Amino acid sequence: MNVSLSVEVLPESMLRDVVDLLVRLVEAAGALIIFLGAVWAFGRFLLAGIRGGGVGREFNKIRLSLGRFLALGLEFQLAGDVLRTAIAPSFTEIGQLAAIAAIRTALNYFLSREIANERAEIERERRKEADDFSPPAGPA
Template sequence: MEEMFREWSGYVALALESLSVLMIVIGAIEAIWRLLPGIMRTWTHMRRRAAWLSLARWLLLGLEFMLAADIVRTAIAPSWDDIGQLAAIAVIRTFLNYFLERDLEAATHAPREPGEPGEPGLEEAT
């Protein structure tokens, strides 16, 4: 029975890791999409900021899915080695998440340049 759950949790973890990669790819494509009009015309701070904010949000989501996959992978009868690896991975990803989220929050509330609209959305970046 334990082996069946271990196998099933492996599939769930793989699905979560796949979703994580998909989130990061979507974020990268969206960031590039936001930058393309700037490359064709003028490179503005607002376009770079919109692309960075968009990518940062997707990266945060991807990191959360990766951490969930690691937890699921070690949930069924983990060894002490598995627990140690999970702890190290969780600490590293939590620090990445914390600092990325802090930078994202700071960028969202940073003073804007004169004439720069509020938080950029899709309609402002295209």
């Protein structure tokens, strides 16, 4: 006697609809993060320009913060792509995910390197300013 018991939590079509909704939410969150980061950076840029003379000094800090928003947004976008292929992906979808993941990972890698370089540059500037303001050591 061969008894086959199959329990289906959600029909595949309903599961696809749920995952599609989740993909849209995750991708929307990523897009919103990138948009908010761009608006925030633009606002900071304008404020630095209005204050006068501060744009050059603030520029690296603004770029560093915008880079963080971009990196986070890209991570959300990649998560959406992974979710999209979570249910019975075809080889074409797997190939597309691999290409998208490679491109976004490369973007994120170079963005992270740029953020690290900017952070190091800001730290060097801070140290230089601190050294410029410290009194010279004289004979004791």
